[in-house]
Amino acid sequence: xxxxxxxxxxxxxxxxxxxxxxxVQALRGLSLKIYRGEVVAVMGPSGSGKSTLMNILGxxxxxxxxxxxxxxxxxxxxxxxxxxxxxxxxxxFIFQSFNLLARTSALSNVELPxxxxxxxxxxxxxxxxxGGPSRKARARAALEAVGLGDRMLxxxxxxxxxxxxxxxxARALVNEPAMIMADEPTGNLDSKVGQEIMDxxxxxxxxxxxxxxxxxxxxxxxAQTQRTIQIRDGVVDEEEQESVR
Amino acid sequence: MSFLQVLIEALESxxxxxxxxxLTILGIVIGVAAVIAMLAIGQGAQDSITNTINSTGVNVLYxxxxxxxxRENPTVRNVRPLTMDDAQALIDPxxxxxxxxxxxxxxxxxxAAAAGQTTGTTANGVTANYAAIxxxxxxxxxxxxxxxxxxxxxxxxxxxxxxxxxxxxxxxxVGESIRLDGQPFTIVGVLAAKGxxxxxxxxxxxxxxxxxxxxRLIHRNGNNVDTIYVQAASAETTxxxxxxxxxxxxxxxxxxxxxxxxxxxxxxxxxxxxxxxTGILTIFLGGVAGxxxxxxxxxxxxxxxxxxxxxxxxxxxxxxLGARKRDILTQFLxxxxxxxxxxxxxxxxxxxxxxxxxxxxxxxxxxxxxAVVSLGAILLATSFSAAIGLFFGIYPANRAASLxxxxxxRYE
Numbered sequence: 001x002x003x004x005x006x007x008x009x010x011x012x013x014x015x016x017x018x019x020x021x022x023x024v025q026a027l028r029g030l031s032l033k034i035y036r037g038e039v040v041a042v043m044g045p046s047g048s049g050k051s052t053l054m055n056i057l058g059x060x061x062x063x064x065x066x067x068x069x070x071x072x073x074x075x076x077x078x079x080x081x082x083x084x085x086x087x088x089x090x091x092x093f094i095f096q097s098f099n100l101l102a103r104t105s106a107l108s109n110v111e112l113p114x115x116x117x118x119x120x121x122x123x124x125x126x127x128x129x130x131g132g133p134s135r136k137a138r139a140r141a142a143l144e145a146v147g148l149g150d151r152m153l154x155x156x157x158x159x160x161x162x163x164x165x166x167x168x169x170a171r172a173l174v175n176e177p178a179m180i181m182a183d184e185p186t187g188n189l190d191s192k193v194g195q196e197i198m199d200x201x202x203x204x205x206x207x208x209x210x211x212x213x214x215x216x217x218x219x220x221x222x223a224q225t226q227r228t229i230q231i232r233d234g235v236v237d238e239e240e241q242e243s244v245r
Numbered sequence: 246m247s248f249l250q251v252l253i254e255a256l257e258s259x260x261x262x263x264x265x266x267x268l269t270i271l272g273i274v275i276g277v278a279a280v281i282a283m284l285a286i287g288q289g290a291q292d293s294i295t296n297t298i299n300s301t302g303v304n305v306l307y308x309x310x311x312x313x314x315x316r317e318n319p320t321v322r323n324v325r326p327l328t329m330d331d332a333q334a335l336i337d338p339x340x341x342x343x344x345x346x347x348x349x350x351x352x353x354x355x356x357a358a359a360a361g362q363t364t365g366t367t368a369n370g371v372t373a374n375y376a377a378i379x380x381x382x383x384x385x386x387x388x389x390x391x392x393x394x395x396x397x398x399x400x401x402x403x404x405x406x407x408x409x410x411x412x413x414x415x416x417x418x419v420g421e422s423i424r425l426d427g428q429p430f431t432i433v434g435v436l437a438a439k440g441x442x443x444x445x446x447x448x449x450x451x452x453x454x455x456x457x458x459x460x461r462l463i464h465r466n467g468n469n470v471d472t473i474y475v476q477a478a479s480a481e482t483t484x485x486x487x488x489x490x491x492x493x494x495x496x497x498x499x500x501x502x503x504x505x506x507x508x509x510x511x512x513x514x515x516x517x518x519x520x521x522x523t524g525i526l527t528i529f530l531g532g533v534a535g536x537x538x539x540x541x542x543x544x545x546x547x548x549x550x551x552x553x554x555x556x557x558x559x560x561x562x563x564x565x566l567g568a569r570k571r572d573i574l575t576q577f578l579x580x581x582x583x584x585x586x587x588x589x590x591x592x593x594x595x596x597x598x599x600x601x602x603x604x605x606x607x608x609x610x611x612x613x614x615x616a617v618v619s620l621g622a623i624l625l626a627t628s629f630s631a632a633i634g635l636f637f638g639i640y641p642a643n644r645a646a647s648l649x650x651x652x653x654x655r656y657e
Binding site for chain 2 (some may be wrong): 054056058061080081084085087089093095099101103104112113115117124171174175
């Protein structure tokens with residue numbers, strides 16, 4: 001892997017929270033790089049600044065100081081709408097609690113990021129396909145990729161936990177992002193289903209080359225990644241390079 | 246997102262909590278229905294009063310003896326009665342070019358008896374042109390003629406209500422006999438029904454020639470009359486006719502301006518007074534209904550605030566997936582707008598139904614009254630409910646749009 005293939009380049013990130021009169025330094029000059037196609041685990045005890053780092057890397061929050069480029073775009077100085085656009089195009093999120101919209105079908109849930117993508121690639125008439133696949137077609141393809149081709153019109157409440165997380169993964173995939181950020185993706189699942197989800201994520205990485213950043217407490221999950229980044233007291237504590245399986 | 250998608254998402258969201266959406270819409274429905282019904286009833290009352298006044302004669306001036314008393318100008322003493330000569334003097338193409346016709350009238354209460362029945366009624370002694378000026382027509386027979394007036398004939402035209410009281414019918418009465426204060430009269434015509442008016446029923450009266458009235462029924466000395474009806478040449482000349490009539494009678498009675506011992510009153514004056522009264526009534530009713538619409542709007546705001554709080558995580562998620570502030574704002578505004586517009590449309594239908602029901606009730610109780618749902622009222626209610634949706638939706642929507650994604654996602 002060479003440097004031009006960096007997805008995340010973070011340099012001297014600091015984040016300071018004002019809690020009443022006290023300033024809390026959540027990040028103290030943290031630097032890291034993640035390369036295209038990598039599978040990286042981020043670990044760290046609570047209070048280590050891990051959540052803050054993930055919020056910044058996920059463009060949900062801005063650093064107080066430092067440089068951060070995502071897929072070659074410097075994001076530190078962007079305004080809210082520009083950050084929203086970056087999140088939409090470059091990042092797929094997977095949450096511990098799935099965060100699906102309960103009232104709508106799996107298909108609509110997967111389609112959601114495409115609705116915020118601005119002008120659709122699909123033509124005005126929904127049946128014709130020239131000019132690129134329609135939103136629905138792309139959402140369908142993503143659901144088929146996670147093995148839920150037969151559950152597209154089910155609502156989240158009609159799906160098992162593992163199936164719900166698959167819908168969330170399809171939603172993260174649908175915009176073909178530069179990286180997927182998964183925050184404890186197996187935390188709400190039993191170990192067997194959790195392993196199935198891990199296998200799916202690793203398969204997607206292998207087949208599509210999607211960069212994966214997984215935040216986890218679970219060493220067994222971390223053991224399946226290529227590299228583990230340990231965060232402690234707002235800086236990178238150590239990096240363990242795993243051999244590629 | 247496209248307009249259609251915003252609409253679909255808003256519909257989906259409202260559909261997701263049917264009871265709550267329904268109750269919120271109900272608040273607007275009641276408000277809008279009340280506004281529509283009240284405006285329709287007010288408009289209907291106004292039209293009804295206008296019609297009644299118009300039916301008493303178009304462009305008609307009423308001239309009667311005595312000043313219109315008020316505090317600054319106490320009633321003039323030594324009032325001279327109006328006379329036949331006063332009436333004759335008003336037909337003067339030079340001094341009164343705006344006057345088209347003049348009808349002097351003597352009125353008195355009489356006892357009418359026929360077919361074994363006796364009742365009290367009003368007798369009006371009139372000339373032949375009274376019918377045209379007062380907009381009176383007959384359903385059978387003929388009105389009093391000049392010949393009958395000149396010949397002091399004992400003939401009468403009978404009102405339909407009076408006919409019902411005496412004969413139990415108001416048809417086939419020409420040639421029947423009626424006694425007024427003991428004097429025999431022959432019925433020559435039956436008046437067309439006009440319905441009740443603010444001056445007492447025009448249907449309970451008997452009309453006889455003015456000359457006969459003076460000879461046989463009132464035994465009054467001289468040639469005094471009670472009222473002179475003056476018809477102006479057109480609606481536009483009513484005011485000038487009024488001025489001309491005043492000037493002529495003032496000269497004849499030798500009264501100074503401002504100390505008139507007579508009053509000229511026009512149906513236009515009456516119409517204006519009645520219109521302003523019903524106008525105030527309409528505004529008042531509409532205002533009361535408007536308050537309930539406002540309450541409905543506050544209901545929308547309340548529900549939208551609850552909805553924003555409940556869906557904080559959803560908002561956070563949408564923002565994480567790339568929704569901009571504008572997208573969230575649009576989404577919530579669309580929902581509140583949809584609530585208020587749905588309520589508005591249902592409210593218009595309901596208000597319309599209520600107006601029709603009230604119309605039926607009025608018809609059943611014998612009052613000709615049509616509630617008028619005007620296009621203006623519908624547009625007003627629609628735009629007002631849309632404005633309420635926007636106004637009361639802005640704050641909750643803005644609150645939702647301003648949420649930080651990190652905090653919204655963490656919200657439990």
